[in-house]
Amino acid sequence: MSDIETMNNIITGLTQKKKNLQADVEVLLKLSGINEEIEKAIQDRDGYNSVLIEAKKRRDDAKKKKAGSVSKTMSAIAEKMNSVLPHGKAVFSYDEDDDGKRTMLIGWENEGKTTPYKGLSGGEGKIFDADLAHVLDANIIIVEAAELDSENLEKTLIELANLDKQVIVNTCHPIKFKIPEPFVKMEV
Amino acid sequence: MITHIRTKGFKGLDIDEDIPDKVIYNGKNRSGKSTRSEAIAFAILGHVPFSLTGKLPSDILDSFGTDSISSAVTIKGVEFGRKIWRNDAGKVSTSLQIDKKRASADIFSMALGRVGAPKIVDVSQFMAQSDAKKVDTLFDLFPNPELSEIDQEISNAKEDVSRIEKQKDGAESTITRLTNSKNAIEKPAGTIAEIQASILEYDNKIAYVREQIKQDEIKEAERKAIIEGERQERERAEKEAADMRVIAETKINVIEESFLPDDEITLKTDEDWTRHNIDNMPDSPEMAKNDRIISGLEQQISKLDPPCIEFENFDQKKSDYAIVSDSILTIIEALTGAGCEACAALVVAKMELKKFKGIS
Numbered sequence: 001m002s003d004i005e006t007m008n009n010i011i012t013g014l015t016q017k018k019k020n021l022q023a024d025v026e027v028l029l030k031l032s033g034i035n036e037e038i039e040k041a042i043q044d045r046d047g048y049n050s051v052l053i054e055a056k057k058r059r060d061d062a063k064k065k066k067a068g069s070v071s072k073t074m075s076a077i078a079e080k081m082n083s084v085l086p087h088g089k090a091v092f093s094y095d096e097d098d099d100g101k102r103t104m105l106i107g108w109e110n111e112g113k114t115t116p117y118k119g120l121s122g123g124e125g126k127i128f129d130a131d132l133a134h135v136l137d138a139n140i141i142i143v144e145a146a147e148l149d150s151e152n153l154e155k156t157l158i159e160l161a162n163l164d165k166q167v168i169v170n171t172c173h174p175i176k177f178k179i180p181e182p183f184v185k186m187e188v
Numbered sequence: 189m190i191t192h193i194r195t196k197g198f199k200g201l202d203i204d205e206d207i208p209d210k211v212i213y214n215g216k217n218r219s220g221k222s223t224r225s226e227a228i229a230f231a232i233l234g235h236v237p238f239s240l241t242g243k244l245p246s247d248i249l250d251s252f253g254t255d256s257i258s259s260a261v262t263i264k265g266v267e268f269g270r271k272i273w274r275n276d277a278g279k280v281s282t283s284l285q286i287d288k289k290r291a292s293a294d295i296f297s298m299a300l301g302r303v304g305a306p307k308i309v310d311v312s313q314f315m316a317q318s319d320a321k322k323v324d325t326l327f328d329l330f331p332n333p334e335l336s337e338i339d340q341e342i343s344n345a346k347e348d349v350s351r352i353e354k355q356k357d358g359a360e361s362t363i364t365r366l367t368n369s370k371n372a373i374e375k376p377a378g379t380i381a382e383i384q385a386s387i388l389e390y391d392n393k394i395a396y397v398r399e400q401i402k403q404d405e406i407k408e409a410e411r412k413a414i415i416e417g418e419r420q421e422r423e424r425a426e427k428e429a430a431d432m433r434v435i436a437e438t439k440i441n442v443i444e445e446s447f448l449p450d451d452e453i454t455l456k457t458d459e460d461w462t463r464h465n466i467d468n469m470p471d472s473p474e475m476a477k478n479d480r481i482i483s484g485l486e487q488q489i490s491k492l493d494p495p496c497i498e499f500e501n502f503d504q505k506k507s508d509y510a511i512v513s514d515s516i517l518t519i520i521e522a523l524t525g526a527g528c529e530a531c532a533a534l535v536v537a538k539m540e541l542k543k544f545k546g547i548s
Contacts, residue, residue, distance in 0.1 A: 024376035059345030
């Protein structure tokens with residue numbers, strides 16, 4: 001092999017090494033590009049995170065605001081109900097979860113214990129129904145009072161007597177108390 | 189306010205009586221207390237709440253076990269009557285009346301509105317609704333003007349949260365994808381600057397070797413030109429010598445031919461030649477002259493012979509140089525193959541190789 005051939009071989013070897021290094025540079029440049037993109041994506045994510053926190057805060061604040069506003073409405077409803085309930089307090093509780101599902105608790109609080117509507121006794125249920133009808137804007141209130149004891153019937157009549165609504169009460173029990181005016185008893 | 193009720197065949201009762209504003213119907217079971225309430229509700233609503241009857245007229249007739257019921261209530265002096273009945277063919281019909289005159293459902297409803305829109309609420313029906321509907325009903329009754337604004341605020345914030353969460357998820361996905369791509373790439377050793385410095389170094393080496401090749405090629409061309417010149421000179425000298433040899437040999441032949449006997453003598457044996465030579469002894473001045481001429485010519489011819497020994501020596505020397513040169517080249521190849529492009533050994537080998545350039 002001649003000297004020139006040898007040197008040409010050396011050039012071929014060196015050129016190949018150079019090409020390999022150039023390929024390495026390309027890989028490093030590509031990695032650098034990917035790193036920049038990752039960095040940008042991380043910045044984007046962090047940016048979105050802070051914006052998200054703000055948006056969630058806005059949403060939660062609005063929810064609290066709504067809860068407060070709803071609470072006022074619920075208080076107004078309960079107040080109307082309480083005006084005719086013979087004892088205890090009506091409970092109207094409203095909640096809405098993140099998915100928009102709304103839940104409503106309607107119950108009767110007596111001596112610090114709240115009984116949901118479905119858990120009310122027969123007599124309590126009839127009183128509650130009559131008063132709830134009042135809340136629901138009925139102008140003719142019908143009370144099926146067969147399950148009301150005398151005391152509760154009297155209290156209910158007293159409360160309903162003041163309403164500017166027509167009230168029809170049905171009971172099979174003898175009435176032993178003085179019927180509050182303007183109620184009129186009709187024997188059937 | 190309902191002031192009067194009139195029924196016919198309503199759960200078997202025919203009623204026609206006034207109703208106080210606030211009344212307690214008191215009586216034994218099955219005395220008709222609830223029937224009055226149901227009849228009032230039926231007249232106004234068209235169905236019977238607080239009972240297990242359905243809302244369809246046919247269901248009501250079936251529940252009451254009759255083919256005809258009617259009920260009418262008087263409100264502010266106007267009587268509103270409703271009747272449902274089933275004919276012989278089984279068809280159920282409804283008839284509405286205002287002051288005993290037939291009326292359409294719309295007129296009936298409008299007329300009820302004009303007298304104060306009596307409203308009987310079926311609480312059990314309300315409570316059987318979904319919580320969402322209960323809320324809607326209550327908020328319809330207790331309107332909260334700021335709620336719609338707050339709901340819009342919540343809705344906007346939720347949309348923002350949803351949109352930003354998607355964007356954030358997108359950024360997370362991008363990070364994951366790019367990180368996976370990055371991890372899949374084998375990172376070369378060194379930095380870009382270091383590698384580029386190495387590339388520059390290789391460029392310099394390549395340029396250096398190329399320059400060496402260029403110089404070698406020039407030297408090789410010069411060497412070949414010298415050899416070619418020498419070859420041409422040698423050929424020219426050889427040709428000249430050959431020409432001169434031919435001339436000298438021609439002259440010798442001419443002289444020698446002059447020694448041949450004129451007569452035709454056949455010199456076949458040594459004895460013939462001996463006798464001939466005795467006859468032509470070189471003692472004559474002419475002969476002696478010819479001998480000197482021939483001797484001179486032969487000397488010239490001998491001088492015209494190429495310096496064979498010297499050429500043989502040159503070739504031998506050249507052959508030796510070639511062997512050494514090849515050995516050095518073999519060493520250079522080995523060094524290059526081992527990645528020793530710039531080591532001292534290679535530099536020394538190249539310098540040694542240069543000594544033989546132009547010789548081998």
